[in-house]
Amino acid sequence: MFVWTPRVAGVVTAVVINPCGGSNNQRWDLTDSRELESVAFPGQCLIQQGDFLFVHLDPCLNSIAQHSATQSNGLVTSDFRGCLAVLGGPNPGTFVSTRWCNADAPEQQWDNVA
Structure with missing residues (x-):
């Protein structure tokens, strides 16, 4: 599964998961x-701001x-x-956030696709 976000002007929208479809809103580049x-x-x-709140899109500013x-x-x-983590099961619309890193946690496992 990949993460995506709808874009709503002036509103911070959580990044969520959805079934893989290959569209650009499910693709990310590591700069x-x-x-x-995105x-x-x-x-x-x-960007992840605050104590383990959901991640969302923000202008790329080279922020920590x-x-x-x-x-x-x-x-x-x-x-x-x-580490980037899914907050709950693999159902479409589930929020993405960060949690303390745990290599054994399935909700923190991501695939790189070329």
């Missing part, structure tokens, strides 16, 4: 500055809250804190 940039919304990157790295064990780590 040279280590930001996860393919569907260039210049918009994942936007710095991420993909790990060989499937984790997506954040310089700000924690």
